[in-house]
Amino acid sequence: MKTIATISILSLAWLSQSALAQTTTTPSTIAQTNPHQLHIQSWHLKNGAKVLLVERHALPIVDINVAFDAGSRRDDAQKIGVANFAGSLMDMGAGKWNEEDIRRLSSDWAVTVSSFSDTEQAGIRIRSLSQPQTLQDALKLGQTILSRPTYPQTVLTREQDRAVLGWKQNQTDPQFLSSQAMTRLNYPQHPYGYWAQENEASIRAIKRQDLIDFHHRYFRPSTAVVSIVGDINRSQAQKIATELLADLPQQKLKLPNIAAVPLHKGQTTHIHHPASQTHLDLSLPVISRDDVDYFALLIGNYTLGAGGFDSLLMKELRDNRGFTYGAYSHFNPMAQKGTFSIGLSTQAANAPEALKVTKQVLADYIAQGPTEAQLQQAKNNIIGGFPMRFDTNNKLLGWLSTIGFYQLPLDYLDTYPQKVQALTTEQIRDAWQRRLKVEDLNVVTVGQSLKQ
CATH class of the missing domain: 3.30.830.10 (Metalloenzyme, LuxS/M16 peptidase-like)
Structure with missing residues (x-):
């Protein structure tokens, strides 16, 4: 058809x-x-x-x-x-x-x-x-x-x-x-x-x-x-x-579904490294391409850590504390649960406090969600910047392949701005509170030994 x-x-x-x-x-x-x-x-x-x-x-x-x-x-x-x-x-x-x-x-x-x-x-x-x-x-x-x-x-x-x-x-x-x-x-x-x-x-x-x-x-x-x-x-x-x-084997192949991702949460690993900077990662599998909370999680993340210098992580860890040149948070949706991640690098002596502050910023955001002004800024940026995401054939091709491979609806791009615009602060806060807990995140630090 x-x-x-x-x-x-x-x-x-x-x-x-x-x-x-x-x-x-x-x-x-x-x-x-x-x-x-x-x-x-x-x-x-x-x-x-x-x-x-x-x-x-x-x-x-x-x-x-x-x-x-x-x-x-x-x-x-x-x-x-x-x-x-x-x-x-x-x-x-x-x-x-x-x-x-x-x-x-x-x-x-x-x-x-x-x-x-x-x-x-x-x-x-x-x-x-x-x-x-x-x-x-x-x-x-x-x-x-x-x-x-x-x-x-x-x-x-x-x-x-x-x-x-x-x-x-x-x-x-x-x-x-x-x-x-x-x-x-x-x-x-x-x-x-x-x-x-x-x-x-x-x-x-x-x-x-x-x-x-x-x-x-x-x-x-x-x-x-x-x-x-x-x-x-x-x-x-x-x-x-x-x-x-035409020249590939034409017999139809029914592949098994990729297994669901079991959660292994709340783990901590430190890897010793002589560098003066310590790299911090916090992460957990959270989001799939067909996730019911897809838009609430992704758009909410703009305020937390995807909005560059306007994000809460950047303001607190860079502007207010001077711990890092940059901090980010990111969702990586896949067929099964892809990761939510927070990452930054800081001086080794600041690493314990930077980790503590990072967790607190996330905890506060989960509890409170974005303000109306923060959500409006996220919407303006995402919707206003939409055309730049496929202003070349190559970018268009990438989105076309994504729609086909993950069986997204053909009106996915057409309805995307509408779904972003329709989000409320309550919907974002509800999704983040249901899907993320600070204590569940796995933590990896790479650098000199952490002194608590």
Whole structure:
């Protein structure tokens, strides 16, 4: 079934347009159109792939993102790191081309094709002029990289050497050590925490056949989301999506759901480090992409720690106390519960007091919530800055892929400003009081020994 949503440019800042390929389509809803609206088109191919398109004809450019449910959350617990290598090395040898051939062809054809891998997704990105021959060359290269990566042993060995070197260097970085330790506290056995279990032995244990097997299992059209933004129409988008996925295994794959995140809360870890600064992290898995409190938590966070110099954490820890150059709080929504985090660095001697003050600022905010003036400032900033979040094709593409991958409604961007505007201080306070308790947060400190 095909669905079309309209997004008003005036009311949106995250505009995403998507057209997807399908054989038979019947629009279920078509919003009224006017010259100031853009359309997200979405449908499914016969092989199960989801396609989203936004037509933008101002520039002769096409941007494409093909994402699969093949991120590191799909790793085997006994073979951590395979997903990352399988996704990220696809563009380093494919079909009859080695990595130098791929670079040369990209340069000769004036196109960009690259592979990627993260926690939840893996796939390829393509940027090309919409001129037919150039676009066809880009699709040929993208299809080959996507469906026939060769994973040369020399490339794998080299990238393993780089990964080991990077891992060793990171063992001296306070921020990395803190992030790694916090991930182990938040996700000790969960797939979201696999990356924090990596070490030299696990990196070296990955074999070329592991990458081939992972690619064959997880890179299937039935789990694909093809997002397209640019100077093409729906029929062209249909052809592009079909062509890119044509040589992958077509059998539909039903993947198990990612497990819910069990909470491990109230833990504290200190890592000794000789640096003069101590890095402080407070965190807990809290928010998912489909969370009922999504807007109350995210918009409320602007006042606490996402509003830069206007935030409560910055005012108290930097302006009033002089403990740090910067303090922040952040939500990272994922398919299952992603983290709420607070972070800062301070002189080692100030670390105990800075931690105490940070907890008190959070406790006060949970108890009181934002004032009417603070909430209005957050709304003005978020709604007023909306257009800057997708003022390029690339930004639009990112939001389009997010809508498709997390199965968000096609009017997600259209209704976003309205949902922000509708929030009240009471709703934000209620959500924060239900979802966050200071004593539940895990705490990691990296630096010299804390003197209480």
